Amino acid sequence: MDFTPDDGAATAAGLAADVLGRTAGEEDDQVWSALGKAGLLALPVPADLGGEGLGFAEVAAVLTELGRAAPPAVAMSGYATLAMGVLPVDRFGSARQRAGLLADVATGALRLTAAVHEPSAPLAGVPATTATPEAGGWTLTGVKTNVPDAADAHRVLVPAATYSGAELFLVDPGADGVTLTETRTSSGAPSYTMRLSGVAVGDDAVLASSSAGxxxxxxxxxxxxxxxxxxxxxxxxxxxxxxxxxxxxxxxxxxxxxxxxxxxxxxxxxxxxxxxxxxxxxxxxxxxxxxxxxxxxxxxxxxxxxxxxxxxxxxxxxxxxxxxxxxxxxxxxxxxxxxxxxxxxxxxxxxxxxxxxxxxx
Known part of the structure; x- marks a missing residue:
């Protein structure tokens, strides 16, 4: 098989390498801003929302360059926002959810992340976190661990078990009932334990899918x-x-x-x-x-x-x-x-x- 990157992925990788080379030694926020100005955070964002409308191949190319040259906090932020945030929101989000989140991701003004781990359960296939239906919405209860960039993210994608299976909910990390506790990492990249104690979200916070899970x-x-x-x-x-x-x-x-x-x-x-x-x-x-x-x-x-x-x-x-x-x-x-x-x-x-x-x- 020939895995030579296509022109889009190769261009994305080259641009990322150039930006990271020029910003070496600068503060994390400056590097992140430079990635946004160069259009690298806009690659998977739909064209009608100010992005390039590209897919995972281009995202993977950028992530590889982030691993090769970016400061750890920037690398993990890019991983969280692009792979764990933009791609699932673009694929499963409603028009309102996509418009409200992805346009500002493209400029670097907004970050996303996901809470995919639970205590003693990395990438939990069946979340212990529960979502209980309430009038006009849901109540989330549970504990998530190792959530990258949670304090700086605009929304956290939270998998939770419902009566019909696991669903994804968009949660404001500053909402009532959410507690973030920073946990130490080897690289210093920010990571948090996220506790949800009866967090209320509306029906418009659920990412839709053709079937549960x-x-x-x-x-x-x-x-x-x-x-x-x-x-x-x-x-x-x-x-x-x-x-x-x-x-x-x-x-x-x-x-x-x-x-x-x-x-x-x-x-x-x-x-x-x-x-x-x-x-x-x-x-x-x-x-x-x-x-x-x-x-x-x-x-x-x-x-x-x-x-x-x-x-x-x-x-x-x-x-x-x-x-x-x-x-x-x-x-x-x-x-x-x-x-x-x-x-x-x-x-x-x-x-x-x-x-x-x-x-x-």
Missing amino acids: DAHAALRRYVLAGAVALGAGIVAGALSLTTGHLAARTQFGRPLATFQAVAQQAADVYITARTLRLVADTACWKLATGREADADLGVAAYWLASEAPKALATCHHLHGGTGVDIDYPLHRFSSLCKDLTHFVGGAGHRLGELGVPAGGV
């Missing part, structure tokens, strides 16, 4: 696909930094890269990076083209959780003492990799999920 299943697929695209960029960025270090650093009058043992370890990281990119591209391509992607998403997510942390550990080892300095750029990659691995549930969880459809239970 469809929107929730699609969200779970977007979460995994976005994670592996972002992870592919993280490992590629760490490898590039490491090979540059090995070529420039000398020992006994020779570049470290010329030592056989060093070259072999760098080759192991290269194999991991290329394999992760292959499985990520396969899964994202199938999802973007409407093909059955669950099996590929499961394999890609397991490879990310199992092999990416090992590759980053090797990169640190190859840097020697430089690799333990948290001010050195490699720390950005390894800490973000830890957060992303945790976000998809870890290697053991992903292995156990390989026999379960990504969108199923």
Whole structure:
């Protein structure tokens, strides 16, 4: 198979790389603003709402570049807003929901996120959070964990169990009954535990789907696909930094890269990076083209959780003492990799999920 990106994805990746290169070292808000001004946040937004009307292939290309070069908070914000917010809202939202949210996402003025995890249940297929019907709306009760960017998001997509199955609800993180507790992450990217205590939402807060659970299943697929695209960029960025270090650093009058043992370890990281990119591209391509992607998403997510942390550990080892300095750029990659691995549930969880459809239970 030929997974060479089409012109749209290649252009999106090149533009993202250019913007991130020009804004390196700037504050997170400045980088986010630059992404918006460049039109990168508008890629999946419909044309009638000020966007480009493109799909997941272009989003995946941008996420890979965010993993390769963006500050961790910006990378996770992009992941949350584009993969976990815009795509499901555009696909399942009403005209009013789409118009009220997506136009401002395109400019960078508004962020979205999703609360897909629950205590001891990463990407819970059957949410313990409940939605009880009330006159003209619903009451939500439950606990969500590891919600990225929740405090800065305009709306949080909250999966909750109803009498007919799991549905997605648009919840204002500042609404009565919502409590956000910030939780520490390895990279410093903001993440929260979200408690919902009888949170009232209207019927217009529900994302419609042809049958109960469809929107929730699609969200779970977007979460995994976005994670592996972002992870592919993280490992590629760490490898590039490491090979540059090995070529420039000398020992006994020779570049470290010329030592056989060093070259072999760098080759192991290269194999991991290329394999992760292959499985990520396969899964994202199938999802973007409407093909059955669950099996590929499961394999890609397991490879990310199992092999990416090992590759980053090797990169640190190859840097020697430089690799333990948290001010050195490699720390950005390894800490973000830890957060992303945790976000998809870890290697053991992903292995156990390989026999379960990504969108199923």
